[in-house]
Amino acid sequence: MRKSLTLASTLALALGAANAQTTTTQTQTTQTTQTPATTTATPAQVTTFTDVPAGHWAKDAVDLLVQRGLLQGYPDGTFRGNQNITRYEAALIFYRLLQTGALSNATLSQSDLATITAGMQEVATELAAISTRVTDLERLNAEQQARIAALEERINALGTAGTAGADTAALTARIDALETAIRNIPAGPQGPAGPAGPAGPAGAAANTAALEARIAALEARAATTTTTPPTTGGTTTIVTPPSTVIIGETPSGTTNGVTRGDxxxxxxxxxxxxxxxxxxxxxxxxxxxxxxxxxxxxxxxxxxxxxxxxxxxxxxxxxxxxxxxxxxxxxxxxxxxxxxxxxxxxxxxxxxxxxxxxxxxxxxxxxxxxxxxxxxxxxxxxxxxxxxxxxxxxxxxxxxxxxxxxxxxxxxxxxxxxxxxxxxx
Structure with a gap:
């Protein structure tokens, strides 16, 4: 609505200016006809937009405003007639009108001015409401920008404070120690799981996934009953506890799975x-x-x-x-x-x-x-x-x-x- 009203007002002024320029052109043409001259006027080239096809209800108005230099399209060759107009774009249109002298030379009739004034008065309330909404949106946008800026500062502070690097180095050292300890664990039956230890400090966000994958692999290796030699750097000796027979103790069980006491x-x-x-x-x-x-x-x-x-x-x-x-x-x-x-x-x-x-x-x-x-x-x-x-x-x-x-x-x-x-x- 905001763009439509602004564009309607602009079009009315532009058409009045175009009327005045047309009249002036006709007068100059008459004078030129009466006074012989060797110069011939070259008509301005009209830009064709891909989204304003022939037969469009606003094509003539668009072509005229573009020909007068009041409006321009986008670099991709489109006009985007359904897109909302901003205050900057409206200011640019009026600036071009002032530069070309179309406003000062416009010969609008009293009825045209009355029509434009009445139309402006009818939409004044709606324009005021739209202006308020735009102001609120701008304020919310400013608040969001401030919050984003604060978050960026906190992220930058985390990245430059050195704590993330220290945490990552500590976790890496602990993982290396765990790997060394696991290589030295002798083969034997797995005992009951102990209580969970306290959670370590959180590492950097970029390294969390890699560290979790390494810890999961270490836990899987610790849960097995055999020790796998490392692929590089030395060998691992698997120590099997000796089977001790105590005098007075008879091994229980039979090959058929029957177990009895003494x-x-x-x-x-x-x-x-x-x-x-x-x-x-x-x-x-x-x-x-x-x-x-x-x-x-x-x-x-x-x-x-x-x-x-x-x-x-x-x-x-x-x-x-x-x-x-x-x-x-x-x-x-x-x-x-x-x-x-x-x-x-x-x-x-x-x-x-x-x-x-x-x-x-x-x-x-x-x-x-x-x-x-x-x-x-x-x-x-x-x-x-x-x-x-x-x-x-x-x-x-x-x-x-x-x-x-x-x-x-x-x-x-x-x-x-x-x-x-x-x-x-």
């Missing part, structure tokens, strides 16, 4: 030979059988000193009313599978009813031997079967060797078989 406790049932005197089965109407049943428990360890262990077991034979307990040293064979054989020897005591006197108890000593095998079901449960042989050094009670019923000091061998479950922990 301590165990178990329960079992068994049967042994009855000898010449049969055993009686309880709750079976006193029927004699040629074997003696028993049940009991066992507690021990598979690794007391290296592969050697120890165990204590106890059992009860209802058919003889005998209680036996023994202590054995054992040794296990690690086959690397779920099946683990073992063997052991020891000493034991049996307490039972004395021979020839049912009112008292007698104690007999025996040497014990065992051969068995564990089948590991889970990490903590194993089923076992073993052969148990006792060599009695005496036969004072009915729970010892049964070769005859005589109450004499006899020695003998009593074999037995056991089966049960062990619980490892």
């Amino acid at each position: 301590l165990y406790a178990g329960v079992f049932v068994g049967a042994s030979t009855a000898g010449q005197t049969p055993c009686y089965v309880p709750n079976a109407e006193g029927n004699p059988v040629n074997y003696c049943a028993s049940f009991g428990g066992v507690v021990g360890t598979t690794s007391l000193i290296g592969p050697f262990g120890a165990r204590v077991s106890a059992d009860y034979k209802p058919g003889r009313n005998a209680i036996s307990a023994d202590v054995n040293a054992t040794v296990g064979l690690n086959t690397g599978t779920n099946i683990q054989p073992y063997a052991g020897v020891g000493l034991g005591l049996t307490s039972s009813t004395a021979r020839g006197n049912t009112n008292t108890n007698a104690t007999d000593t025996y040497v014990n031997g065992i051969v068995g095998v564990d089948f590991q079901v889970t990490d903590s449960i194993a089923a076992f079967v073993e052969g148990n042989g006792r060599y009695y050094l005496s036969s004072n009670g009915t729970g010892s060797v049964q070769n005859n019923n005589a109450a004499t000091d006899q020695r003998g061998f009593v074999p037995a078989v056991r089966a049960g479950l062990k619980f490892y922990f």
Whole structure:
């Protein structure tokens, strides 16, 4: 709107000036015709704009103003008729009018002046509002320019204060130290992550991306379990911690992925030979059988000193009313599978009813031997079967060797078989 009004006023003045110049030209032409002369006037060359085609409603006015030297186009050959006119451009147009004398020689009629004055009065309010908006925009533009200038000064101060360079140098030194330390880290399992350290000073904006990339690469290298030799400058020796075997500690685990502890406790049932005197089965109407049943428990360890262990077991034979307990040293064979054989020897005591006197108890000593095998079901449960042989050094009670019923000091061998479950922990 601002450009349109200014341009309309300018065009009105220009047309009046053009009218006056046309009249003067006609008068001079008449005088020239009356007075013979040898000079011929050369018409001014009209500039053609690419964005003002032929037939445009304002082409004649544009051509006339350009011909009079009041308006000029842009260097790219365009007129840009829809672009807003600035106060500088309006001042230049009026300056050209004053220089050419078109305003002083303009022969505008009173009606033309009245029309122009009325038009100016009608748009005076709008012009005032536009002027206020332009003033506000100029003020905002000045404030923005001041803020931009302040930011530029701060950026320049950061670049020249030397702190950014110092921070970059410090970070580079820390990264070099980290690289040296990582090269000297021996291979081994990765430990738990430690607490995060304090954040370092911020580096220069131009170097931030490069530093972050280097730090990420260092963290990735530190997270691996092996040390990679550097590509240049020497070699890196990877130190592997030796595997130490401590006496009394048995390596846990099997090739099948079963892991068990060293301590165990178990329960079992068994049967042994009855000898010449049969055993009686309880709750079976006193029927004699040629074997003696028993049940009991066992507690021990598979690794007391290296592969050697120890165990204590106890059992009860209802058919003889005998209680036996023994202590054995054992040794296990690690086959690397779920099946683990073992063997052991020891000493034991049996307490039972004395021979020839049912009112008292007698104690007999025996040497014990065992051969068995564990089948590991889970990490903590194993089923076992073993052969148990006792060599009695005496036969004072009915729970010892049964070769005859005589109450004499006899020695003998009593074999037995056991089966049960062990619980490892």
